[in-house]
Amino acid sequence: MGEHERPVVAYLGPEASYTHQAALSTFPNKETTTLSPRTTIADVxxxxxxxxxxxxxxxxxxxxxGSVVFTLDLIANLHGMHPDVLVCGEAYVAVKHCLLGHAAGIPSTQKEGEVRIDPQFTNPLAIPKSDLSRVKKLYSHPQAWGQCKAFLATYLKGVPRHDVDSTSRAAEIVAADKTGESAALSSLAAADVFGLDVLAESINDRKGNTTRFLVIRHASSPPLPSPSLSLPTPNPPTPWKSLITFTLNHTAPGSLAQCLSAFSSHGLSLTSINTRPSGVENWHYVFFVECGGRKEDGEGEGDVNRALGELGGVARTWRWLGSWESRL
Structure with missing residues (x-):
């Protein structure tokens, strides 16, 4: 990177995606950072x-x-493509899904009293702002379908769904279809960027729907040159988190319990556990553990370091994937 070049921050695009919003909140200074959209998570x-x-x-x-499995698989480096990528931060973005498209010009005949409210959801179903009978195709990121089940089952049941790389890419595709037969599950920001009508607003099943994003870096990457490129550190300092993966010998009784006890024996609270197929053999898994605390530079220093030392004695393989300050 040249002396006067701004550091590039890659994110899952296009513009107006929820990941773009996370990138903007984490790296708000346009004078010192260049935000660069990428087509897929793998591209980032x-x-x-x-x-x-x-x-x-x-x-x-x-x-x-739940978890974005595409990101889990890439973090685990199952195919050996990203051995030097580490997590160095996180961001939280409130998700408010909308149904976007080209309005048919016909007001909705649905009356408020006719809207079915499913009591298991904390967010009542939104009332469509225009007739949805013309919608024959739906586009969105796979994660969005599971967040809008009630609305889709009520108003768009049976309409074919097409997975795309991001919710903003879905809006981009729908913007190009002037027939009004396509609609996207995307954001209000995407409606403005791509010139789409909001056919229904706030259609996610639950209020408070939030997505967590990770900030990743190269293992040899130096600190950012300007404090403005990273979130401020509160006073007092916030807690730290660490992410670790490990595999184990599935034929050894108690092997998972032994691996997990490496954290509890050093007073580390586990905040999440995930698994993904390892790709090594059938029914063999990679475990993802997020715990409190940070890995220190010195060998054997700190609770996380000591836990990793103990983990190395009982796990088949393990890897530290980064430590960062909590933004929850």
Missing amino acids: FSAVQNRSAHRGVVPFENSSN
Whole structure:
């Protein structure tokens, strides 16, 4: 990177995606950072791995629909493509899904009293602002379908769904279809960017729907040159988190319990556990553990370091994937 070049932050695009909003909240200074949209989550990882981007921002988990498996698999480096990528931060973005498209020009015949309210959801179903009978195709990121089940089952049941790389890409596709037969699950920001009508607003099942994003870096990447590129550190300091993966010998009784006890024996609270197929053999898994605390530079220093030392004695393989300050 040249002396006067601004650090590049890659994110899952296009513009107006929820990941773009996370990137803007984390790196708000346009004078010192260049935000660069990428087509897929894998593209963001590749940009950080080959150092064409100084940082990357990727979706990690949603409060109502769980983990983003694409990101988990890439973090685990199952295919050996991103061995030097580490997590160095996080961001939270409130998700308010909308149904976007080209309005048919016909007001909705649905009356408020006719809207079915499913009591299991904390967010009542939104009332369509225009007739949805023309909608024949739906586009969105796979994660969004599970966050809008009630609305889709009520108003768009049976309409074919097409997975795309991001909710903003879905809006971009729908913007090009002037027939009004396509609609996207996306954001209000995307409606403005791509010139779409809001056919229904706030259609996610639950209020408070939030997605957590991870900030990733190359293992050899130096600190950002300006404090304005990172979130301020509150006083007193916020807690730290660490992410670790490990595999174990599934034939050894109690092997998982032994691995997890490496954290509890050093007073580390586990905040999440995920698994993904390892790709090594059938029914063999990679475990993802997020715990409190940070890995220190010195060998054997700190609770996380000591836990990793103990983990190394009982796990088949393990890898530290980064430590960062909590933004929850």
